Structures are given as C-alpha cells and as structure tokens.
Amino acid sequence: MIYLDNAATSFPKPKSTYSALWHAIKFASGNAGRSSHKLAQAAADTIYNTREAIADLFHADSPEGVVFTYNATHALNMAIKSYVEEGAHVLISDIEHNAVIRPLEIQRERGSLIYDTFSTDGDIEANISSRIRPETTCIISTLQSNVTGRIIPADILSRVAEKYKLTLILDASQLAGHGEINLKRTPCDVLCAPGHKGLFGIQGVGFAIFRDLKRRKSFIEGGSGSDSIDPRMPSLLPEGYEAGTLGAPSIASLRGGVEYVKKRTVEEISEQIHGMTNRLIDRISSINEAELYPSGGGIVSFNLKGRSSSLIASMLDEKSICVRSGLHCAPSAHKKLGTLNRGTIRASLSCFTTVKELDLFYKSIRNICDEVKSVPSSSI
Amino acid sequence: MNKIAIALSTPSAAIRARGILRKSGYTVKIIKLDGTDSGCTHGVEIDERDLMGAVARLRTYGIKYSVRQIK
The missing domain is CATH 3.90.1150.10 (Aspartate Aminotransferase, domain 1)
Incomplete structure (x- = not known):
C-alpha cells in the first residue's frame, strides 16, 4: 500500500508512538486526576509529561497552557466559543477549514457575531489591516492550507494582532510537526492542533495551547478532579477546559510522536x-x-x-x-x-x-x- | 517523621509542584485530599520538617497552595 493521505491522518506512525501507546494501556490506565493510587498517578504523569513535551516543542510559556481535546476541530471550537466576545467582528483567512467557518457561522446566524475574510494573496498584513473595523476583536487563521499546502507566515499574523491588540487564534492542523512554530517568537492567544497528523499520535487527541492560564467563557462542563463542590469549572488551565476523563492512551501516543519529531x-x-x-x-x-x-x-x-x-x-x-x-x-x-x-x-x-x-x-x-x-x- | 500536606489548586498544579520540589531534593508524593469548602483537591505529601523550605520554593514559582494536616 502507498499511503498519501497524511493531511487527513498520518500513517504509519513512528515506533515511539506504538510503544508509548502500549505502555500507557498496560501500565498507566488509571483515571488521571481523579484518584491518587499508582495507576491513576501514572496516567496523570503520562498526561502531564505530554503537556511538557508539547510546550517544549512549540516554545510555549507553560505546560499548564496545553489543554487536551479530541482533535483540532474540538480545540478550535473551544478557542472560538471561549474567546470571541458577543457582538465581535472576526477576521478569518480566505482558505479556512470548516472547523473555523462552521463554529463562526452558527454564531453569525444567532446574531452574536459577524465575520469577514482577508485575502492570503499578496501583502497579507495590508489585506488584514484594510479589513479591520472598530469592532474587530479577533483574527483566526490557518498556518497552512490543507488543500494547497500554502503556508501563512505566523510572524505576519502575530505582528498584526499585536499592532491592533486583537485576539489571535491559529490553526496549526497541517503545519504542526511539519514546520517550525515558535510561540516565543510569534505569539498568539490560542494555537490549535491535532495530535494525529504531523505529530504522529493516534486519532482521538488534539490540543489547544493557551497563552493566558485563566479560563475565559466556559466551553464544556463536568468533572475535573478538583473543587467538586463548586458547580462551575475551575478558573485555571488546563483543568478549566478539560471536563471528564481524558484519553490517556491517545495522549501518551502523542508524546511518543512528539518525541520522534523532536529527535528528528x-x-x-x-x-x-x-x-x-x-x-x-x-x-x-x-x-x-x-x-x-x-x-x-x-x-x-x-x-x-x-x-x-x-x-x-x-x-x-x-x-x-x-x-x-x-x-x-x-x-x-x-x-x-x-x-x-x-x-x-x-x-x-x-x-x-x-x-x-x-x-x-x-x-x-x-x-x-x-x-x-x-x-x-x-x-x- | 510526621507528614504534612501542601494542597494545590488542581491536579496539574500538584504534578507541577511535585516536579519542582523533587528537583530541589525534597521527597514528595501526590495525594488526594478530602473535601474542603470547594470539594476534593490534590496536593503533595511532604515531611513536616521540609515544609518551610518547600513552600518557599513554590512561592518562587508563583504556585498558590495551602497547608493541611494529614489526619
């Protein structure tokens, strides 16, 4: 078989992915953050080590800013629904995936925001600047098209967002693992990525890296392993956005994949x-x-x-x-x-x-x- | 030696605190603590004699904590 569908999901995975997955299922299959026995702690350690590996790969400030999701779509929904304010005007690139367009469209239909596209042809900085209105609060952009492979330079997006004091949400679905992303040099508010593409985890894991460690609007609610009497989600990340049991084996596989990428x-x-x-x-x-x-x-x-x-x-x-x-x-x-x-x-x-x-x-x-x-x- | 608990805000904060304290040479383990006003929480268990040094390390890293007796 010749597999040329790596933009959908990567195959094969490196050996480190399979061994990390097997190890997690065999030795770290407790419920992380819920109990304190050895199996639960092993799962919690596996998850935290993966946060650290991801934070290190992307030069993020803190592993606590790494929030695990099921996939990049889940991460983008979280970022958009948590960060985009009511009545906002949002700018998106003209090559966005439905993972960005659909969460925005449903809110546009409800009358809670409006969005507009900027061209990725020519001078992107000028294109964005010319579209900014007084009510613009956010830029959302992919870093690489999943159709053409075109890379949108993160430094331009980061610079414009900083200049106009706009929230910047980036979709690294195609670029993560395939191209350099350095959040120290090109900061953004939220970077979203899948675990199962260029980072070689298995399916069922993605993440969002948040710059601010305080939760904004709640996105999903449920058990978090702490503050159980409080009917609200914790205010701090990552728990503030992680309700319910995380997929420790898939997260472990992601760590195996990230280790491979870092080594190569x-x-x-x-x-x-x-x-x-x-x-x-x-x-x-x-x-x-x-x-x-x-x-x-x-x-x-x-x-x-x-x-x-x-x-x-x-x-x-x-x-x-x-x-x-x-x-x-x-x-x-x-x-x-x-x-x-x-x-x-x-x-x-x-x-x-x-x-x-x-x-x-x-x-x-x-x-x-x-x-x-x-x-x-x-x-x- | 008596043990004492340093309660942290979240399970992740407890793991981070454990890493910092271990790197500083303290023997610590993560424990789950009974409910308080806000419910269950996680923390690290440490020798009582190490408490002052340990919390000083956590303060250096800006980690919020509270100290609890282990009964």
Missing part, C-alpha cells in the same frame, strides 16, 4: 517533506492530462482534465494507493482555486513517504490517464 527535528522533517513535494510536483506537472493547482509543503493538489476527483481517487484505491478527493472540508480554499464543483485529488506526504512510493504513484497516475483515455469525460 522539525527543521529536518520540513526540509525532507518540501524536497519530496517538489519532486512530486515536477512529476505531476509533466503529465499533459494533469491540472496541477498551487501545491507545496507536503500537499499536492491536482485533477485530471475532465475527470471527477472521486473517480480517480477510487481508481488509485484499486491500485492500493490512498489519496483524498473532494473538497477536504475547506470550501473557501476550493472557491479560490475554482474547484468547488469537483474538488481536487490531494496527495499528502509525511516524512515516512519514500521516493519509490512517489515514483510508483506517478506511474499509476500515468496508467490511469491511459485507462480513461477511451472513455468520454462526460460519462465519468
């Missing part, structure tokens, strides 16, 4: 992925039938002329090649590309992708071009 270094992984992506871009662009869209940073988006992206993905699956077709839950990015009607075929790489796999993928695409040549495009 983000810089080395980034360099490898960019090099491999460029190789694939060169190959795909040499195919006459291919319509290649802006691509980079581990993501190559394309279509075959006149063919449905889903059909080609399905044909690739028959050859045991995993890619994703369609809109990738990011309609605004597709609107920008002009591919809203059929989406794209997205091949997404990880540092485990090999040159041989990319070459086989390229050959398979060439073969598919020959296979569909005789079939009128209108019929598929």
Whole structure:
C-alpha cells in the first residue's frame, strides 16, 4: 500500500508512538486526576509529561497552557466559543477549514457575531489591516492550507494582532510537526492542533495551547478532579477546559510522536517533506492530462482534465494507493482555486513517504490517464 | 517523621509542584485530599520538617497552595 493521505491522518506512525501507546494501556490506565493510587498517578504523569513535551516543542510559556481535546476541530471550537466576545467582528483567512467557518457561522446566524475574510494573496498584513473595523476583536487563521499546502507566515499574523491588540487564534492542523512554530517568537492567544497528523499520535487527541492560564467563557462542563463542590469549572488551565476523563492512551501516543519529531527535528522533517513535494510536483506537472493547482509543503493538489476527483481517487484505491478527493472540508480554499464543483485529488506526504512510493504513484497516475483515455469525460 | 500536606489548586498544579520540589531534593508524593469548602483537591505529601523550605520554593514559582494536616 502507498499511503498519501497524511493531511487527513498520518500513517504509519513512528515506533515511539506504538510503544508509548502500549505502555500507557498496560501500565498507566488509571483515571488521571481523579484518584491518587499508582495507576491513576501514572496516567496523570503520562498526561502531564505530554503537556511538557508539547510546550517544549512549540516554545510555549507553560505546560499548564496545553489543554487536551479530541482533535483540532474540538480545540478550535473551544478557542472560538471561549474567546470571541458577543457582538465581535472576526477576521478569518480566505482558505479556512470548516472547523473555523462552521463554529463562526452558527454564531453569525444567532446574531452574536459577524465575520469577514482577508485575502492570503499578496501583502497579507495590508489585506488584514484594510479589513479591520472598530469592532474587530479577533483574527483566526490557518498556518497552512490543507488543500494547497500554502503556508501563512505566523510572524505576519502575530505582528498584526499585536499592532491592533486583537485576539489571535491559529490553526496549526497541517503545519504542526511539519514546520517550525515558535510561540516565543510569534505569539498568539490560542494555537490549535491535532495530535494525529504531523505529530504522529493516534486519532482521538488534539490540543489547544493557551497563552493566558485563566479560563475565559466556559466551553464544556463536568468533572475535573478538583473543587467538586463548586458547580462551575475551575478558573485555571488546563483543568478549566478539560471536563471528564481524558484519553490517556491517545495522549501518551502523542508524546511518543512528539518525541520522534523532536529527535528528528522539525527543521529536518520540513526540509525532507518540501524536497519530496517538489519532486512530486515536477512529476505531476509533466503529465499533459494533469491540472496541477498551487501545491507545496507536503500537499499536492491536482485533477485530471475532465475527470471527477472521486473517480480517480477510487481508481488509485484499486491500485492500493490512498489519496483524498473532494473538497477536504475547506470550501473557501476550493472557491479560490475554482474547484468547488469537483474538488481536487490531494496527495499528502509525511516524512515516512519514500521516493519509490512517489515514483510508483506517478506511474499509476500515468496508467490511469491511459485507462480513461477511451472513455468520454462526460460519462465519468 | 510526621507528614504534612501542601494542597494545590488542581491536579496539574500538584504534578507541577511535585516536579519542582523533587528537583530541589525534597521527597514528595501526590495525594488526594478530602473535601474542603470547594470539594476534593490534590496536593503533595511532604515531611513536616521540609515544609518551610518547600513552600518557599513554590512561592518562587508563583504556585498558590495551602497547608493541611494529614489526619
């Protein structure tokens, strides 16, 4: 099998992920923060060590600012619903994922906020500045498009937010583990990321890194292991946002993944992925039938002329090649590309992708071009 | 030696406090404490003779705490 769907979830994981997961299930399967017996304490330690590993990787001020969630969508919902005030005007990039658009849209429909997009073309700082209104309170932006791989420089977003004293919420779903994110150099209020993509945890874990250790609006309520008589959630992080039992095994797997990334270094992984992506871009662009869209940073988006992206993905699956077709839950990015009607075929790489796999993928695409040549495009 | 508890605001704060105190050479373990006005809480158990030094370390790190007898 050739797995090129790492932007959806990474596969395979490094050995450190599997061993951390196994160790947690075997030796740390108590309920963290609830009891004080050895198994519960082992789970609590596993979780806290993962907070420390994440805080260290992203140069965050404190491990207590690392709040665990089920995924990046959960983290973004938490950040948006906790930090965006009633009546606010919010600016988002024009390539956002539905994990940002939908939580905003539901609030817009209720009349509690309005939002607007800024262009990621040209001078981003000027684009944002020109959209700011007196009632603007927040900027929300992805750091990397999941459709094109385009990276939005965190330093620009951080600088603009600081200049206009705006809350900054960043979505690092694609960039975490694939590109340098340094919260000391480019601070933001909340950085959201999944654990199961470039950081190589298993599915079921994500996180938000908060700059302020005091909880804002409550997002989810329930048991937190402390202050049980108080009917409100604790005011301090991370417990203030973490209600109910955390998924210690998935969090442990994330620590295993983060350890791998730290050992390899983000810089080395980034360099490898960019090099491999460029190789694939060169190959795909040499195919006459291919319509290649802006691509980079581990993501190559394309279509075959006149063919449905889903059909080609399905044909690739028959050859045991995993890619994703369609809109990738990011309609605004597709609107920008002009591919809203059929989406794209997205091949997404990880540092485990090999040159041989990319070459086989390229050959398979060439073969598919020959296979569909005789079939009128209108019929598929 | 008698043991005494340093109560912390959250389970995470207790883990952080334990790390700081261990690095400073204190023998500590995390314990769950019975309910107070606000309910259950977590803390660290420490030798009574180490208390003054330990809480001074926690103050250095800005960690809020209270001291409780272990009965």
